[in-house]
Amino acid sequence: MKKINRRSFLKGGVAGTAAVATTGLSSKASAAGDFGGYPDSMGVLVDLTKCVGCRTCEAACNKEQGLPAPDLPFDDFSVFDMKGHGGQKRRTSEKEYTLVNRYDIPGRDKPIFRKFQCNHCQEPACLTSCFVNAYTKTKEGAVIYDESVCVGCRTCMVACPFYVPTYTYSSAINPVVKKCIMCYDTRLKFGRPPACVEACPQEVMTFGKRKDLINLGREKIKRNPGKYIDHIYGEKEVGGTSWMYMSDVSFDQVGFDTHLGNQPIISYVKDFLAMVPMVLTIWPALFTGFHLLSNRKKANEEKENSKS
């Protein structure tokens, strides 16, 4: 009698768990699907072949965002030879949301420059990783954040595939995360491009609807055979980004990570995350049941032993 009860209990438990697991997974998969971004969101197409490394974009960003004075003037080109930790090129910091790095490519008659800032992903890893929901992807395409709710956990800095968000290490009292917001507050929401785009003397960056920019990029590649690498970086990477790039040298030579894949970062963890509620709700009941059953068996055995 005891045995039958236990077996049926286990059977029911396993079937129930499996049912929850499958329904849970399938509903999650369809819900996460592919967001693919807002249909009319804006973007920027950066033509690296045009950049001359004048750093005007950096100066314009500094002014627009009211950032602290730089350590060196923006017309000081010695910064291109600066090396950070582990010989890395310059990275964004709390004092500079965008910067330009120089790459000397063997066989290319002149160096190539690459502008670096937040790429404003279609499905941002920073946003999905933030447990206080500080981040928002606006319909215009910008990934903005609410500094006032940031608790400074820096998970977004770890989650970002491009290592963009930076931290106000200089603030002892209220350190928060800082990054490029595509000039959302002052420009983008009024239909204007970020300050760096407008300041660029070479018009390296084209501002427009993201879907138009992809078509424009493809057209440029087609019309100038041999000029560009046949790839628009950011069209598909990590689910697509609002900022996209064209180059005449392979992207890994100018500091782009070409091994990120086309899945949004969230898709690598959503299966696991779907398991979490199931584990939290089913497992306590299940294992409490196991515990009670095994204890009951033991208690009964003890009772029988004491009887005999």
Added chain:
Amino acid sequence: MIRKKKKILGMAVVMSLATSFPLFAQMSAEDAPETIEIGSIAEMYEPVVFDHAAHVLMVESCSFCHHHTTGTAPEKENCAKCHQEGDEASSVACVDCHEVKPFSSANLKAKGSDPLLYHVGRPGLKGAYHQNCIGCHEQVGAPTGCQDCHARNDKGDQLFHSGKYAPEPGKTGGHH
């Protein structure tokens, strides 16, 4: 005397650069002024005094810079496909096709609803000047530094935190 008069007239017209130059389909370099002051968009730099006569000697035809507007064979065929017969092809001023304010909300809105992709990618006046000048200067080894062509003014120094606005040397802080 007549030639001199013509030169002065030409300079006066092109100086502003916002005025289109009434032209016949074919014109020659002699019709153009010797120097042109490019200053209509000068903001952080002094206007550029462009030695047109010196540059005329360096290139084979006017269309090398004025892509398709001077009656010579077009350098940029994509524009010419639609515009060769139109007013655009008979205009010589850069500003007639390349906007002074390409990033104004109104202009971007108009471009956004423009089904013709090339209009989205067409540079504004500032971009057109720099791409045309620097593109060639790089190839022939001519100067390419910002201040090789135009001196920066006080407003520019302020933006670049340079000159009298330069950060104090040695006072570097922050995290890198």
